[in-house]
Amino acid sequence: MLGVLRSKVAFRANHAWGLEQGLRAIASRAFSSSTKETMTVRDALNSALDEEMSADPKVFVMGEEVGEYQGAYKITKGLLDKYGPERVLDTPITEAGFAGIGVGSAYYGLKPVVEFMTFNFSMQAIDHIINSAAKSNYMSAGQISVPIVFRGPNGAAAGVGAQHSQCYAAWFSAIPGLKVLTPYSSEDARGLLKAAIRDPDPVVFLENELLYGESFPVSAEVLDSSFCLPIGKAKIEREGKDVTITAFSKMVGYALQAADILAKDGISAEVINLRSIRPLDRAAINASVRKTNRLVTVEEGFPQHGVGAEICASVLEDSFEYLDAAVERISGADVPMPYAANLERMAVPQVEDIVRAAKRTCYRSAALAATA
Amino acid sequence: MACSATAKIIHNPLMLSSSRSAEKYESCCKISGPTSLLGSKFLGKKLLSAKSAISPASRRSGAVVAVSSDVVKEKKLKSSSSAASNLLITKEEGLVLYEDMYLGRAFEDMCAQMYYRGKMFGFVHLYNGQEAVSTGFIKLLKQEDCVVSTYRDHVHSLSKGVPARQVMSELFGKTTGCCRGQGGSMHMFSKEHNVLGGFAFIGEGIPVATGAAFTSKYKREVLKENCDEVTLAFFGDGTCNNGQFFECLNMASLWKLPIVFVVENNLWAIGMSHLRSTSDPQIWKKGPAFGMPGVHVDGMDVLKVREVAQEAIGRARRGEGPTLVECETYRFRGHSLADPDELRDPAEKAHYATRDPITALKKYLFENNLANEAELKAIDKKIDEIIEDSVEFADASPVPARNQLLENVFADPRGFGIGPDGKYRCEDPKFTEGTAQV
Numbered sequence: 001m002l003g004v005l006r007s008k009v010a011f012r013a014n015h016a017w018g019l020e021q022g023l024r025a026i027a028s029r030a031f032s033s034s035t036k037e038t039m040t041v042r043d044a045l046n047s048a049l050d051e052e053m054s055a056d057p058k059v060f061v062m063g064e065e066v067g068e069y070q071g072a073y074k075i076t077k078g079l080l081d082k083y084g085p086e087r088v089l090d091t092p093i094t095e096a097g098f099a100g101i102g103v104g105s106a107y108y109g110l111k112p113v114v115e116f117m118t119f120n121f122s123m124q125a126i127d128h129i130i131n132s133a134a135k136s137n138y139m140s141a142g143q144i145s146v147p148i149v150f151r152g153p154n155g156a157a158a159g160v161g162a163q164h165s166q167c168y169a170a171w172f173s174a175i176p177g178l179k180v181l182t183p184y185s186s187e188d189a190r191g192l193l194k195a196a197i198r199d200p201d202p203v204v205f206l207e208n209e210l211l212y213g214e215s216f217p218v219s220a221e222v223l224d225s226s227f228c229l230p231i232g233k234a235k236i237e238r239e240g241k242d243v244t245i246t247a248f249s250k251m252v253g254y255a256l257q258a259a260d261i262l263a264k265d266g267i268s269a270e271v272i273n274l275r276s277i278r279p280l281d282r283a284a285i286n287a288s289v290r291k292t293n294r295l296v297t298v299e300e301g302f303p304q305h306g307v308g309a310e311i312c313a314s315v316l317e318d319s320f321e322y323l324d325a326a327v328e329r330i331s332g333a334d335v336p337m338p339y340a341a342n343l344e345r346m347a348v349p350q351v352e353d354i355v356r357a358a359k360r361t362c363y364r365s366a367a368l369a370a371t372a
Numbered sequence: 373m374a375c376s377a378t379a380k381i382i383h384n385p386l387m388l389s390s391s392r393s394a395e396k397y398e399s400c401c402k403i404s405g406p407t408s409l410l411g412s413k414f415l416g417k418k419l420l421s422a423k424s425a426i427s428p429a430s431r432r433s434g435a436v437v438a439v440s441s442d443v444v445k446e447k448k449l450k451s452s453s454s455a456a457s458n459l460l461i462t463k464e465e466g467l468v469l470y471e472d473m474y475l476g477r478a479f480e481d482m483c484a485q486m487y488y489r490g491k492m493f494g495f496v497h498l499y500n501g502q503e504a505v506s507t508g509f510i511k512l513l514k515q516e517d518c519v520v521s522t523y524r525d526h527v528h529s530l531s532k533g534v535p536a537r538q539v540m541s542e543l544f545g546k547t548t549g550c551c552r553g554q555g556g557s558m559h560m561f562s563k564e565h566n567v568l569g570g571f572a573f574i575g576e577g578i579p580v581a582t583g584a585a586f587t588s589k590y591k592r593e594v595l596k597e598n599c600d601e602v603t604l605a606f607f608g609d610g611t612c613n614n615g616q617f618f619e620c621l622n623m624a625s626l627w628k629l630p631i632v633f634v635v636e637n638n639l640w641a642i643g644m645s646h647l648r649s650t651s652d653p654q655i656w657k658k659g660p661a662f663g664m665p666g667v668h669v670d671g672m673d674v675l676k677v678r679e680v681a682q683e684a685i686g687r688a689r690r691g692e693g694p695t696l697v698e699c700e701t702y703r704f705r706g707h708s709l710a711d712p713d714e715l716r717d718p719a720e721k722a723h724y725a726t727r728d729p730i731t732a733l734k735k736y737l738f739e740n741n742l743a744n745e746a747e748l749k750a751i752d753k754k755i756d757e758i759i760e761d762s763v764e765f766a767d768a769s770p771v772p773a774r775n776q777l778l779e780n781v782f783a784d785p786r787g788f789g790i791g792p793d794g795k796y797r798c799e800d801p802k803f804t805e806g807t808a809q810v
Binding site: 057058060086087091092094096097098099100101102103104105106107108109110127128131132136137138139140141142143144145146147176177179199200201231232233276278279280281282283284286287318 | 518520550551552553554555556559561562563564566568569570571572573576578579580581582583584585586587588590591593594595615616619620622623626779780781782783784786787788789790791792793794796
């Protein structure tokens with residue numbers, strides 16, 4: 001049992017979010033052993049890459065600035081020195097080209113890890129991710145499998161504007177043939193990246209820039225080089241009995257904070273860390289909703305056709321009779337991400353939004369929520 | 373002489389890109405046109421003539437095609453009049469080339485018949501007229517070498533060794549096809565013969581081919597395997613305006629990848645003439661801009677193509693890096709079987725029909741006493757029987773079963789996730805029977 005979060009509070013009162021600092025979650029009571037080590041998400045990803053590259057010589061890393069610059073967000077730090085320029089390739093600025101080269105090399109036997117500086121740039125390569133990676137195993141009737149991982153930061157950062165802040169979880173998880181993973185904690189990052197690299201299918205690995213600097217406790221099992229998490233299984237981060245809150249990536253932290261606030265009001269929230277958007281762990285979600293009878297989905301991306309829409313539909317299809325209240329979707333605002341810090345705050349879900357939604361499902365809120 | 377001019381181009385790419393003097397142009401113009409002066413004036417002339425006159429001759433005034441055919445004829449005459457040791461091919465090679473080209477032609481003609489009878493459907497793009505490129509290049513490859521193509525991929529697959537039966541079944545959408553009916557005309561894949569697709573998007577295959585070439589280099593340098601496998605990327609003139617083409621020319625040259633970029637310039641991208649869409653229509657020039665040799669060759673002459681191919685593939689195998697080969701060719705049919713083909717000038721089509729590569733090779737074989745009528749007729753008969761057999765086979769093959777719908781989406785089918793009962797959906801028997809809710 002790998003424990004509940006235990007991270008320090010460092011809530012910034014001002015709006016100056018540093019890129020490297022990231023967001024820190026409010027502390028929650030944890031039942032942890034005294035010998036818990038902590039690890040940042042960045043180190044977790046770096047160590048996972050390192051171990052997989054050392055275990056299998058066919059694994060190589062490719063992307064902009066992954067080599068000499070040590071990684072745009074330092075995720076690939078030290079790998080160039082360790083494995084050399086043939087295995088850690090600095091590419092020119094050619095997303096379509098190098099994503100395609102990655103796919104072609106995967107067709108012919110290697111296991112590339114292609115880094116997009118942010119997933120916004122994956123749109124330049126989206127033809128390869130979908131048409132030549134995701135669909136190939138099917139089109140070739142199993143002859144050509146594509147063991148590739150596309151990874152990079154996804155979603156909003158701090159003050160980076162509309163073209164650098166989109167969340168791509170919903171788009172990629174619509175595609176059959178792809179697996180889409182969204183780690184939250186360091187344990188998730190390590191386990192899921194290792195699973196992704198070992199997986200024989202194309203995996204889109206959506207990280208979050210603001211989580212890179214966050215520390216999470218890790219057990220000895222997580223630090224072991226053979227540690228791997230199963231793809232397609234969600235994690236119950238916090239057990240509860242009154243309302244189910246599903247979230248992924250950074251929103252898991254917000255959901256846990258919301259759960260703390262709700263607990264003070266006597267509402268016990270169950271927080272599910274989805275971990276895998278495709279395949280979605282519908283079994284876990286439905287089992288939880290059947291227990292609590294209420295659902296709030298949280299995501300950072302745009303509302304229409306989002307991950308929350310899929311979860312709500314799934315719950316309505318499978319567990320309709322169990323619902324005691326309408327399902328609630330919390331998502332980013334239906335606008336391109338604004339730059340001004342106060343507008344940006346309004347465009348991304350905050351803890352208060354989650355709390356309000358959960359209270360609505362429990363018929364505890366006084367006024368209707370603002371629907372922006 | 374054409375031969376040495378070719379050699380010059382291959383070994384001295386810099387000469388090409390830096391040359392501006394008329395004298396230098398002379399040598400490279402032996403391939404492109406003896407009287408033309410490359411430059412804006414020339415291009416202007418070409419474009420003007422393309423707009424006004426319709427005859428193929430003026431359309432191609434001083435252009436690559438018309439003149440190179442003279443060059444080739446001149447070369448062929450030379451070789452046919454010289455001693456046997458100067459011949460480009462042996463009898464066996466000649467028969468292999470002839471058989472392969474005839475197979476491609478007969479197969480595509482049968483495809484057209486089957487399409488109009490309703491046995492084939494969707495998008496079908498035929499290769500008639502371009503056989504010299506496929507045969508000229510692919511017959512030089514080993515089984516481990518890779519071929520990446522576009523939607524016009526039937527003949528590339530056949531040349532690489534995929535049995536005609538499998539290709540025909542795939543086109544009929546039967547489960548015995550090379551991709552079990554799941555790919556179709558535009559997505560021919562064969563792991564056994566290293567045909568890595570079959571892509572509907574033009575330009576998509578180029579990075580994939582570059583990646584396969586990257587793998588060859590990686591296997592040699594990192595995994596320390598004895599690997600000298602080469603990849604060929606086939607694509608058309610329209611693709612040469614696409615960003616991915618240039619991205620890959622850059623990276624292939626930067627990393628010296630064992631790849632040959634083969635441009636099948638048939639002058640038309642559906643209904644868009646190459647001259648109307650390209651600022652500088654001479655595609656081979658784009659190679660030296662990226663630091664690799666750019667060669668132009670008459671794609672209607674299989675022997676010329678084979679010669680250039682030998683050089684380019686040899687370069688790649690030796691680790692000297694990529695080559696860009698522009699093969700000037702022509703498709704006798706429309707872009708696809710659904711294309712009415714109204715924009716192309718009948719005179720142009722007639723002109724190219726006289727340069728049919730199969731007829732040309734036949735003529736060469738006869739003139740050089742490499743084969744006689746009877747032998748070629750025997751080959752024709754054999755191929756016709758193979759094609760007939762492949763149609764019968766495809767006809768008799770079953771359509772895919774229901775459960776095939778959900779198969780092969782993932783190499784690891786647990787990608788379908790966990791079902792409502794908490795177990796992986798792929799383990800549910802209904803799933804494999806195709807009766808589970810999809």
